[in-house]
Amino acid sequence: MTRNLIYTQAYTPYSNKPKACVVESRKGSSYAGVRIENISYPLTIPAVQAACCICLSEGQIPSKIYVQNKELDQLDFWVQEFDLEVIVTDELRFENTEDLTLPIDTDTVPLSKLKILLEKAVTPNSDFPVSAMLFTKTAYFEGVNVEVSDWTKGLCAERVVISKAITAGITEFERLEIHTKKGEVSSPCGACRQVIAEFLPYHDIILHHADGTTSEHLSIDLLPFNFKSTSLKK
Incomplete structure (x- = not known):
């Protein structure tokens, strides 16, 4: 899948603060996740939760997570849950991520x-x-x-x-x-x-x-x- 920066797909009409990350599984597959807000704010899906759950739903175990910064909701939980290696990168693009369409x-x-x-x-x-x-x-x-x-x-x-x-x-x-x-x-x-x-x-x-x-x-x-x-x- 080749497309622009991942965070451009975030659904953030209420905060206007798009967030994104990429999770790499133990087998080397990569899964993108974006922040998905809900008008009922507590039901907002953080980017890290989205990416990790998508990875798990594909039968893979998260191993690494690529982020632009560490200011992401739930990051600490998922890092501890799967002992994730956190890698900070300047850009998150769709190249080399799994196309699940x-x-x-x-x-x-x-x-x-x-x-x-x-x-x-x-x-x-x-x-x-x-x-x-x-x-x-x-x-x-x-x-x-x-x-x-x-x-x-x-x-x-x-x-x-x-x-x-x-x-x-x-x-x-x-x-x-x-x-x-x-x-x-x-x-x-x-x-x-x-x-x-x-x-x-x-x-x-x-x-x-x-x-x-x-x-x-x-x-x-x-x-x-x-x-x-x-x-x-x-």
């Missing part, structure tokens, strides 16, 4: 792919794997839930897949599909619904439940009174 073709059967994708979920605490696919008109992104030692630092599958897309510079979406192996209903948590409302406000959300049934919803129906305000910048 997948083309839609005749083999793209969402439920089949979602079932396979469940095996990538990182769930040492809950043992509750979730998979997600986020579609554009011509491509899609994959995501699974990621847990680490501090539950508040992990990300749900929905936020992982949105992080991948935003980092790739994609903001126009068609639909989101979600699947769980266990539980009564496959459904986004409240936090994910607020994040979904930020990027897919009136989009189709297709839920593949553990019992084999499927239900379709509009995102606005999943969170009809999501937080929003014209008083905040965007």
Whole structure:
């Protein structure tokens, strides 16, 4: 993937302070992450969390992290969690980072792919794997839930897949599909619904439940009174 500086893809309409980093895995693969803000400020995804969770969702273990400076939210936690080597560099570019955009073709059967994708979920605490696919008109992104030692630092599958897309510079979406192996209903948590409302406000959300049934919803129906305000910048 060759594109401009990574931080230009950051979604920061409220702070206007873009942040970015690149995580290199133990196997040498590199994954970019950017700051992704939410109008509900506590749900903002820091660049370091995005990059590390994306790396983990791809079945890789973070080893190094490249930053422009060390003033990044959650940096200390992730450095300690995986004993990361921190490398300060002048520029962060997309060259040599993994392109996680997948083309839609005749083999793209969402439920089949979602079932396979469940095996990538990182769930040492809950043992509750979730998979997600986020579609554009011509491509899609994959995501699974990621847990680490501090539950508040992990990300749900929905936020992982949105992080991948935003980092790739994609903001126009068609639909989101979600699947769980266990539980009564496959459904986004409240936090994910607020994040979904930020990027897919009136989009189709297709839920593949553990019992084999499927239900379709509009995102606005999943969170009809999501937080929003014209008083905040965007």
